[in-house]
Amino acid sequence: MKMSKQFPLNALRVFEAAARLGSFTKAGDELGMTQTAVSYQIKLLEDNVGEPLFLRRPRQIQLTRTGEMLEPKVGEAFDLLRDAMASVRNDAEATLLIHSTPTFASQWLARHLGSFQLKHPSVAVRMTTSETIIDFNREAVDLAIRSGTGEWPGLTSHPLMSVDFTPMLSPQLAESIGGIHTPRDLLKLRIIDPGDPWWAHWFAAAGVHDADLASRPASRLGAQSFEARAAIAGQGVAILTPEFYPDDIALGRLYQPFDLRGNDGHQYWVVYQTARRHSPKIKGFRDWLLGEFSPSEGTTINADRGHLATHLSRPREAT
Amino acid sequence: MKMSKQFPLNALRVFEAAARLGSFTKAGDELGMTQTAVSYQIKLLEDNVGEPLFLRRPRQIQLTRTGEMLEPKVGEAFDLLRDAMASVRNDAEATLLIHSTPTFASQWLARHLGSFQLKHPSVAVRMTTSETIIDFNREAVDLAIRSGTGEWPGLTSHPLMSVDFTPMLSPQLAESIGGIHTPRDLLKLRIIDPGDPWWAHWFAAAGVHDADLASRPASRLGAQSFEARAAIAGQGVAILTPEFYPDDIALGRLYQPFDLRGNDGHQYWVVYQTARRHSPKIKGFRDWLLGEFSPSEGTTINADRGHLATHLSRPREAT
């Protein structure tokens, strides 16, 4: 015997409406079904209970004693369910869980998030960061920002910006060796995190092939922002993404000696589960984010479920 | 938009079980469905809420914050529903509503009901009476006893006893005219309710065709039991159903001068809605009642829904 059908749930919902409204027809209207269906469901419930719940009088129905016993509890139960669903739905819109790389979080989101809050005052944002790429199935995250190729099955991704990199240092440090005139000049200075493949990539692009980076003392700081702090403090030259430091550049704390930027083909993406693409808060954040990156145009392309994201939309500045 | 599907009820039930048991598979077992179906229902609910409710970890699932919000309320609501259904089901078995003709109620049921109570101590009997035949759709009645032909659409009827009738009077009254020797002797006495068709029927059967009943003063008392009281009090001769007065006969308060009994083809029946034939309390009462009327055999035949009752089972005493 099926435990499941311990009691006919739908029939109870119909009963609740019928008892409340005192009419099968009205109940049908409220529930968006015909009077016939209501009649059927009530009978179903009566069969299940083994006892009539309504007396069918000519132009009205009336609860039996049994029906009167049932009605308040059932009503209360459905109130609870309605309430539970409503609160969850509201809450579902109320807090947005964002995951980001630490760098993007501290260098970009931290400074821009305020404008999103202004636009969506009812949404509370909670942010988590990690270098690893999270699995939406295992972590409670609505939306993530990550770098990569943009191809993640089951997820939709929109490109935000390309991850360019170029050496940066404090103007004071540059002046200490009489200015940086050629890429090779950089080698006179301490290289922050010389093991970073970005350095090799950039020097190659700059035509410097004999830079002996491997022999230099390693000093991986982990997140790019730490390296930036170190560079600002004059501790050396770092290879950074300029977009992340507009303020430091404007204030003269960081200096980009060459226009040449490296790019390893990765970009930043905002990603979310394709199945949830219609969630208002997700849509809201995505649209805001894309708007921030291309004020004029709002190009957006979806990945089809389960395969191959698409991209396009030029990064704000190409090399 | 369908109001009805405000929220997916079945999905909520499944969610409740899954959240409680911490496993889709176990929930499926409890609900008597496959893991696949559980997965489907949960996804349905998540779509509806717009937010995941479980994190799918390798060998376990875990509620998200949203799921945790939902679980207690939903659990409570289903407890309420379960409780409501249980109490109604119990109550459904706990009280039995019987309707009867006043005569049968006072003359037969009143004296025998005790044995039913003994047999079914958990069932409370509430009895209503009226001369009219009640409509099961309009009155809250589980089971009725009525006289008639036994043919009522939608109802099942079992014959209890034939409604025989024969003149009865107090022995004292009989003696006051030197005893009752022939049917015609009765005409020397006051006839209680001479307009009752039973009298004409009986006199005709007795071969007395010139009894001028119409001219006698009418005195309809309504229920047969009142007429019996009057007869016992010596106020005249009444036409009664002897089975109803075994005690009065045994105690010498009523006297049946002739074996001849009239019968107009009606009998007493116990009837109930065929659809409810499996209700334990109804079955219990019916079986008890039929047992009382034929201790040896328990013949019982159902009427098919909507048509033509059947009968059989000989009344305890035929004419």
Add this chain to the structure above:
DNA sequence: TTCATGGATAAGCTCTCTTCATGCATGCAG
């Protein structure tokens, strides 16, 4: 490694539930 566990996905079928059409009883208006 291999096995066992637990969940997701795909496709197809079943049976519940719904609608449509109709009937019946009653109350109300003219």
Add this chain to the structure above:
DNA sequence: CTGCATGCATGAAGAGAGCTTATCCATGAA
């Protein structure tokens, strides 16, 4: 008092939700 409107029941037929079977995948344990 007749005719109309209201409200529920019944029966037949169709749609589609929801279930099952079959299969796959990932992980933790032996």
